[in-house]
Amino acid sequence: MKCNEIHNHILFFVEKQLKAEQLQAVELHLQTCSACRQLAEEISQTLDLIHLEKNNSSDDVFFEELMLQQNEKRVQSASTLFLAKSQKTLEVLKIAAVISFGIFMGVLIGNKLQSNQTDFAQSETEFVQELFNNTDLAYESVEEYLAENN
């Protein structure tokens, strides 16, 4: 084999992945060619760096750090969940407030139309009193209430 052919096999020679026939040819060449011997050595040293890069230490800090981060993340996600939930609750309360105000106003206007009394202030006071005295209201659903009032 010539130097150029050796170059096509040299990494596989270093990695001990040549078939017997090729291995013999490369070894034979290296016995007489110092340039290719040097090349094989350089490539071998370069690939050996991979072993130096590998982490073989026992690292106790790794787990502790990891658990700290994990707890931080959980607190974060819990607080975002809480925020999302309280926002949702706030939305529901807003809607409920609007609906109850609507019902209140509807009842108020309906009552006023039915009433023959001219004194608005008086009728309003009566209505409010009636509303608070009417204990049935507490047990009625909105649908039932509306059906009754229609």
Added chain:
Amino acid sequence: MNEQELIIGIQQNNPLAYKVLVSKYRVSIVNTCMGFVHNNDDAHDLAQEVFLEVFQSAEKFRGDSKLSTWLYRIAVNKSLNFLRSNKKRSLMKSIEQFFKSEKNSTYEIADSEQASAEFDLLNSEKARLLHQALESLPENQRIAFILSKYDDLPYGKIAEIMDVSLASVESLLFRAKKNLQTKLVNFYKK
């Protein structure tokens, strides 16, 4: 603790299961990340992210593949994403440096070289060459090579992680070595 118990333990946030998983796979996952980033601190941070993701999304783990396969896949993806965002950042940095004074930039280069000197002087040139050669490989060849050389995984396991056939892994590794050989020979030959 067998794999099934380990998975259930992690899904239930059991600290013992966390510990078992980490002590079993920490070194391998750090090595995988190291194969891509070649820096202890970055590899350490990436490996932490890998385990955090496993803890957070353990509920979604269906068991179609092994836990270790899943871990390696996350490690490969996180490392590649890290390199991609790093590339953008270093591009921005080099643009910034272009506008800085010459004196300033030579100082910064000398400084960063000193910081990343994890090998001795003789090896640092070889290390740079190795890293450049690895980085120049097509992505699939690089992944296969790193899983094989940095993690010493058998071809079958690499095939599982990369979701390709055994023959594909053999071919990827052969081509990766051929490419590395060309780079190294061109650099070293007299």
